[in-house]
Amino acid sequence: MRFVTAALAPDETFRFDRLEDLARLPWFDVEGDRLVVSDPTVGPVIDMHAHYALPAIWPHRIDLHASTDRTELLLPCCARHDLDVYANHNFGALGIKKLKRELVLGGATGRGARRTHTAPNLERDCKDMGITHSAILAIDMGMPSRHLGDTIDVAKARGDTTPFGSVHPRRRRPKEKLEEQLHRGARGVKLHPQLQQFMPNLPEAKAVYALAAKERVPVLWHCGPVGIELASARKFVQIPGYEPAIAEHPDTTFVLGHAGALACEEAIALQRRYPNAYLEVSCISLGQMQKVVAEADPDRIVYGTDWPFYHHALALAKVLVATEGRPALRRKILHDNAARLLGL
Numbered sequence: 001m002r003f004v005t006a007a008l009a010p011d012e013t014f015r016f017d018r019l020e021d022l023a024r025l026p027w028f029d030v031e032g033d034r035l036v037v038s039d040p041t042v043g044p045v046i047d048m049h050a051h052y053a054l055p056a057i058w059p060h061r062i063d064l065h066a067s068t069d070r071t072e073l074l075l076p077c078c079a080r081h082d083l084d085v086y087a088n089h090n091f092g093a094l095g096i097k098k099l100k101r102e103l104v105l106g107g108a109t110g111r112g113a114r115r116t117h118t119a120p121n122l123e124r125d126c127k128d129m130g131i132t133h134s135a136i137l138a139i140d141m142g143m144p145s146r147h148l149g150d151t152i153d154v155a156k157a158r159g160d161t162t163p164f165g166s167v168h169p170r171r172r173r174p175k176e177k178l179e180e181q182l183h184r185g186a187r188g189v190k191l192h193p194q195l196q197q198f199m200p201n202l203p204e205a206k207a208v209y210a211l212a213a214k215e216r217v218p219v220l221w222h223c224g225p226v227g228i229e230l231a232s233a234r235k236f237v238q239i240p241g242y243e244p245a246i247a248e249h250p251d252t253t254f255v256l257g258h259a260g261a262l263a264c265e266e267a268i269a270l271q272r273r274y275p276n277a278y279l280e281v282s283c284i285s286l287g288q289m290q291k292v293v294a295e296a297d298p299d300r301i302v303y304g305t306d307w308p309f310y311h312h313a314l315a316l317a318k319v320l321v322a323t324e325g326r327p328a329l330r331r332k333i334l335h336d337n338a339a340r341l342l343g344l
Contacts, residue, residue: 014083014286014321022081022313027320035077035313036128041327042320043130046338047312049220049257049282049304050122050134052151053114054103058144060110064154067120072113074099074309083318086262087283087310088228096228107141117308119154119161126160129312133160133344137190137220140166140177148181156185162342164188164220169198169205178208182215187342192222193236194229200236201244213251218341220280221254224261239266246274253341255280255302264288268296275300278341281333282306282315289318298329302338 016022023030029038037043053062075081080090091099106112126134136155138148148166155163165181166189167174178189189212193200200221212219223242225234235241239260246254259279260267268291271277279296281289282304292301305315316334323330338344 014317016081016083018079019077019081019311019313022317025317025320027317028313034128035311037130037313037316042316043334044132045130045303045316045334046342046344047126047131047134047305047307048255048280048302048338048341049137050307051117051137051139052119052122052154053117053147054107055139055141055143055145055147056107056110056114058146061146061150062110062114062118064118064150065120066115066118067124068116068118070116071121071125071308072116073307073311074102074113075311075314077311081311081314083286083314083321085285086226086288087285087306087314088226090314113308119158122307123158123160125307125312129316131312133162133338133342134307135162135164135188135220135338135342137164137188138166138186139190139192139195140168140171141195142168142171149184152181152184152186162187162344164190166190166192167208168196169202169208170196174204175207175211178211182211182217186217188212188217188220190220190222193241194222194233197233197236200242201248205245206248209245209249209252209254212253213249218253218255218278220257222258223256224258224263224267226258226261226283237261239263239270243270243274246270246277250274250276252276253278255341257304258283258306259288259292264291268292271296271300278302278337280304281319283310284318286318286321289322293322293326293329293333298332299337301333302341303334 027039138151155161165186
C-alpha cells in the first residue's frame with residue numbers, strides 16, 4: 001500500500017528494508033528493477049556532491065567512460081534504508097567493515113565496485129531521479145594517481161556535470177596545483193580535512209581559499225564528524241575549526257558538506273552567522289533535514305547525494321518529506337541555489 005502525501009506526518013517511521021521499498025512514498029515508483037521518480041513536479045534537480053570512481057593508486061586507472069548493467073553502490077540496494085539516521089548508520093557494523101575493505105583494497109588494486117562508478121552509470125542513475133546536473137568532486141589523497149586529471153577531464157567534456165578539483169594543503173604547491181586544475185576546467189575545489197588531515201585554517205589552505213575567491217569558484221569542504229572516522233582524525237572536522245577560515249575569507253564561498261554531519265546544529269548556526277557559508281545536505285538524517293529547512297537561510301542550502309556511496313533517492317526522499325507543501329523552498333534547495341552557485 002502506497003502512502004499518500006498527507007500521511008507523511010512527523011511521527012511516521014521512515015525505515016525501508018531495501019531501496020525499492022521507497023516506492024511506498026508518493027514521489028517514487030519501481031520500473032522493472034529500478035527505483036524512479038514518478039512525480040512530474042519533482043525536478044529539475046542539481047546534485048552538488050557526487051563522485052566518479054574514488055582514487056586508485058598509479059598505475060591503476062578506472063575507465064570513466066565505461067558502462068555496466070548496474071552501479072554497485074557502496075550501500076547496496078538490498079540494505080536497510082532508514083531516512084531518520086545519518087546515512088552511514090544504514091551500513092551496520094558488518095557493512096562498515098566491508099565498506100572500509102572496499103575503499104582500501106579498491107584504491108590499492110583499482111578493482112571492486114569503483115569500476116562501476118563511471119560517467120555513463122551516473123547519467124543513467126540521475127535520469128531515474130530527475131537530476132539534470134551534478135558537481136563531480138575529485139579528491140587529492142596525496143598519492144600518485146590518475147584520479148584528479150581523469151575526473152576533471154571527463155566531467156568537463158560533458159554537458160551535465162561540473163568538475164571540482166582538489167589539492168592537498170599539506171603537500172607541495174597547493175595553490176599552484178589548483179591554478180593548473182582551474183586552467184584544465186575545474187570550477188570548484190573539494191577539500192577533505194579528515195582524510196587529508198589538516199585543520200581548515202591551515203596557512204597553506206588560506207592561499208587556496210584566496211585563489212578560489214579570485215577565480216569566483218566555491219570551496220566544498222567535508223564538514224563535521226560522521227562517527228566512523230579514526231578518532232585521531234576527528235579533531236580536523238569539528239565545526240569550530242571551520243569558523244576562522246570562513247570569517248577571514250568573506251569573499252570566498254564555502255559549502256559545508258553534509259551540513260556538518262553529526263554536528264548539524266553547529267553548522268546551521270555557522271551558516272546563519274556568515275553570508276559566504278552554504279549547507280550541502282547529503283547524508284544527514286530526516287530529523288536534521290527538517291531542522292535545516294526550519295532554521296537555516298533557505299537561499300544557501302543545496303542538495304547533495306554523495307553518490308556512489310548512496311543511491312540518489314536516500315537524500316532526495318528526505319528533502320521531499322521536509323519540504324512537503326512548500327514548493328518554492330523545495331525548488332531552491334533542489335535546483336535554484338546550486339544553479340546560482342555553479343553559474344548555470
